[in-house]
Amino acid sequence: MPDTSVDSGPYPQPPRVFVADIGGSYVRLGVSDSPGSVRLLESVPTPVDSWEAFGATLQSLADRHIGQTRSPLVISMAGAIDPASGVICSSNVPCVSGRVLGAELTDRLQRRVRIANDADCLALAEAVEGAGAGHDVVFCVVLGSGVGGGLVVGGRVAGGAxxxxxxxxxxxxxxxxxxxxxxxxxxxxxxxxxGCGxxxxxxxxxxxxxxxxxxxxLNGEQKDSHTILDDWRQGRDRAQRTVSAWLALVSEPLAAVINITGASIVPACGGLSNVSSLIDALDAAVRKRTLREFRERVVVPGAFRRDGGLIGAAIIARQDDCRQP
Ligand SMILES: [Zn+2]
Structure with missing residues (x-):
């Protein structure tokens, strides 16, 4: 279990914060009564094509669970959010793309709503309360269907332009x-x-x-990643060839990221991180390639495999004084 006694900094610590994780399939609403823990309140399908249905879904969740209190809501979701304009670009929930989502939901739900990138939330969860706790520079890698990541320095997400x-x-x-x-x-x-061109x-x-x-x-065959990794663990030649190439190709840029950012720990999240022997092998491959000599592991399994987005959103809610709408 992650250490929930970590001091996450000199920020306001409201006792109870409401958070949501919005993906292409589900909206999950949760409440956090203390750092490091989030209780899931309800999960409903995400309306991805209709803005009206999207707003109505969030409205009814808030009415049912947050009620009349003016508690703010921090939402973790995939997409780039322009910090100057607040405009979001989301690939998995098209109906919100191009909207000033935080401001529009703040109006609709009559409470302050803040939108945060899901990989940033995950990185913050790992850095403050998870596998990266105690490290100043944490780079969290997300090895899901694609590749993502988040950088946290001094307990804050490095948001970037x-x-x-x-x-x-x-x-x-x-x-x-x-x-x-x-x-x-x-x-x-x-x-x-x-896909980026x-x-x-x-x-x-x-x-x-x-x-x-x-x-x-490499092998001229169509297999899913689970089968490839099962075959790799059983020592089958073709899978050995694929995973050897994967480790070489992924570890080089990851070592470069560590050299550039000075990260001293890299928690790994996403579906592939559930294969602990793959993360062990990635750690060994990365440590061969970094300028700094790491005596201990640098790539480690993340502590929050499922609820990192919600936990990170709760940290943001506590770091920022979101209590006043
Ligand atoms: Zn690309």
Whole structure:
């Protein structure tokens, strides 16, 4: 269990905060009565195409669970939020894209609503109350269907210009040669086109879909990431080849991120992080490549696999004085 006695800084600590995690499938509303814990109140399907239905869903959740109190609500969701304008760009909930979401929901729900990026919330949860507690610079990697991340320095998210930071999945090209067996002989590997329009981003190979793409390119077979990883743990040749390439391609840019940010711990979250032997192998591969010599583990399993978004949103609610609408 994470240490919930960690002092998260000289910030206001309202006793009870309301938080929501909004994904492409579900809106999950929770309440946190103390740091490090969130109780789920209700989960309902996310209206992704209708703004009116989206607003009405949040309104009815707030009416049912928050009631007449003016308690603020902090929402964790995927998307880039421009810190100057408040405009959100969301790929998995299209009906909110282009809206000043926090301000519009504040009007509708008659309470202060703050929107925070989900990877930032996860990173904050890990940095303050999870696997990164006690470290000043924490880089949290999300190895889900794609690759994401969040950077926390001194217990605060490094927000960055236009609300984008920690996105190591794009812009850092992976190597186009792989030394599969450490022999010094590297085989060529074609760069894959990324969804962002560039070629060879970490996201093209780094998440579960990327591992599957890599397996298809190297072995000419379509297998899902669970099967590839099961085969890898059983020592099967083709999966060994795929996962060796994955480890080499992902560990290099991750070591570069550590060199650049000075992170001393990298909690890993997302679906692939549930395979502890993969995270063990990634840690070993990263430590071979960082400038700083780490005697202890640097890539570790995250402490919050499921509720990191909600826990991080609760930390934001306590760090900022959101109590007054
Ligand atoms: Zn990209």
């Amino acid at each position: 236009r609300g984008i930071s920690g996105e190591w999945g794009h812009g850092l090209p992976v190597n186009t040669h792989v030394d599969f067996n450490g022999s010094g002989h590297a085989e060529p590997l074609s760069a894959l086109r990324c 560039r070629m060879g981003c970490v996201d093209t190979v780094g998440g579960a879909r990327g591992m599957e793409r890599l397996n298809a390119v």
